[in-house]
Amino acid sequence: MTHTQHRPEHVVVVGAGLVGLSTAWFLREHGIDVTVLERGHVGAGASWGNAGWLSPAFAVPLPEPAALRAGLSGFMSPSAPLYVPAGPDTALARFLLSFARNSTQRRWRAAMAALVPLNLRALEAHDTLASAGGVVSRPMEPCLVAAHTEAQCRAVVTELEHVRAAGQPVEFDLLSGPRARELEPMLSGEVGCALRLHGQRYIDPGGYVEAVAAALRAKGGRIEEGVPVTGVREQAGGAEVRTGRGRTRADAVVLATGALLNRLARPFGVRRRVQAGRGYSFSVVPERMPAGPVYFPSRKVVCTPLGGRLRVAGMMEFRHADAPPDPRRIASVVAAARPFLRGVDWDSRTDEWVGARPVTSDGLPLVGPTLSPHVFVAGGHGMWGITHGPVTGSLLADTIATGAPQAELAALHPLR
Numbered sequence: 001m002t003h004t005q006h007r008p009e010h011v012v013v014v015g016a017g018l019v020g021l022s023t024a025w026f027l028r029e030h031g032i033d034v035t036v037l038e039r040g041h042v043g044a045g046a047s048w049g050n051a052g053w054l055s056p057a058f059a060v061p062l063p064e065p066a067a068l069r070a071g072l073s074g075f076m077s078p079s080a081p082l083y084v085p086a087g088p089d090t091a092l093a094r095f096l097l098s099f100a101r102n103s104t105q106r107r108w109r110a111a112m113a114a115l116v117p118l119n120l121r122a123l124e125a126h127d128t129l130a131s132a133g134g135v136v137s138r139p140m141e142p143c144l145v146a147a148h149t150e151a152q153c154r155a156v157v158t159e160l161e162h163v164r165a166a167g168q169p170v171e172f173d174l175l176s177g178p179r180a181r182e183l184e185p186m187l188s189g190e191v192g193c194a195l196r197l198h199g200q201r202y203i204d205p206g207g208y209v210e211a212v213a214a215a216l217r218a219k220g221g222r223i224e225e226g227v228p229v230t231g232v233r234e235q236a237g238g239a240e241v242r243t244g245r246g247r248t249r250a251d252a253v254v255l256a257t258g259a260l261l262n263r264l265a266r267p268f269g270v271r272r273r274v275q276a277g278r279g280y281s282f283s284v285v286p287e288r289m290p291a292g293p294v295y296f297p298s299r300k301v302v303c304t305p306l307g308g309r310l311r312v313a314g315m316m317e318f319r320h321a322d323a324p325p326d327p328r329r330i331a332s333v334v335a336a337a338r339p340f341l342r343g344v345d346w347d348s349r350t351d352e353w354v355g356a357r358p359v360t361s362d363g364l365p366l367v368g369p370t371l372s373p374h375v376f377v378a379g380g381h382g383m384w385g386i387t388h389g390p391v392t393g394s395l396l397a398d399t400i401a402t403g404a405p406q407a408e409l410a411a412l413h414p415l416r
């Protein structure tokens, strides 16, 4: 393949979530002409209502022995943090089987080795985006992980020690319940132990994704909203993109459609399923806002202060990305968070939201080339697409612009 084939002049990115927008932004950095096509609007998918943590310390592969145990112990209950609907769905059953097979220490360590290089560069990639102006992340000060018992805190310490053992520095202190309440008076007497993590950041996801879109437009990128892509076909020297309103030609296409990745990517050899792992969030206005984000690991609920409101997020529901929201999941997030926080009127919720994490069964994103030299994939970021979107976007843009495979993406190959 010649160098000019490697360096496309015009790239279409499908999907205006943080992953697609970041990839487009870094392609513009290489001087490549970019159009983003989005079926809804900027941030219509998971990139809007998530918890907004830029947290390399927690960005680890989802399949691991504890996740499997937690899943098996209560996954059919509508109020459990993980919900799998009963009923015949062979694709979902295959996904869960593969997830279970990957939930061993050995495979976790192998997947973690692939995430460490991304984690080490994740915040720097956000800083590069921020250099465009208007794109702002904040240090989490403090960043608290709070639990009922010391044993629950020790379980998190063990996880963080595994992250350290994988070669990623993580700094934290173990706190008593009273010390945690001194730092964060909103925590209730139920909190018996906490960890204070250092070096993490957070964002207001909706505002952030809009700011990245504005930065992309300011750099000369185009974003067309309300344009569903119905198919992509290889054409001599490029690809044809079929949309709800016609056909467009591009030298290369990046599929960044989040939890809906498979339909467009499968014709290009991408067999690994991206399963929608739906999460729910809402906002409340507490009597007193916490100074920083708080995570309750025993109930898998995260709270993030966003200006004058507190976003509460949680649940993992393995249902189709476009299925209607289930109000029982919101009730279950409320029930999980309520004991830990005081001064919250849980009935005055606003911004109730559901969004689909693009989850893979081996815990790694799918980022890189496909069977077609003109079609690339950027997806499958699971729990951590906000943290990893810019770094994987920058590496994929380098791959597309230079034609040189990037070592950090080797384990993320979409054809694995």
Ligand SMILES: Cc1cc2nc3c(=O)[nH]c(=O)nc-3n(C[C@H](O)[C@H](O)[C@H](O)COP(=O)(O)OP(=O)(O)OC[C@H]3O[C@@H](n4cnc5c(N)ncnc54)[C@H](O)[C@@H]3O)c2cc1C
Binding pocket: 014, 015, 016, 017, 018, 019, 020, 037, 038, 039, 040, 041, 042, 043, 044, 045, 046, 047, 048, 049, 050, 051, 052, 053, 054, 055, 227, 228, 229, 230, 256, 257, 258, 259, 260, 277, 278, 279, 280, 281, 313, 314, 355, 356, 357, 358, 378, 379, 380, 381, 382, 383, 384, 385, 386, 387, 388, 389
């Ligand atoms: C409750 C919850 C909390 C989370 N908290 C965090 C967190 O704290 N930190 C973190 O790092 N991550 C978090 N995540 C995960 C994160 O939100 C996702 O990994 C990330 O948003 C994925 O980004 P994406 O761009 O791949 O997908 P999306 O944001 O879903 O974007 C995909 C876009 O593609 C569009 N699209 C789909 N199909 C088509 C088509 N055919 N044509 C055109 N457009 C199409 C969709 O409309 C959508 O806008 C959380 C997720 C949830 C649900």
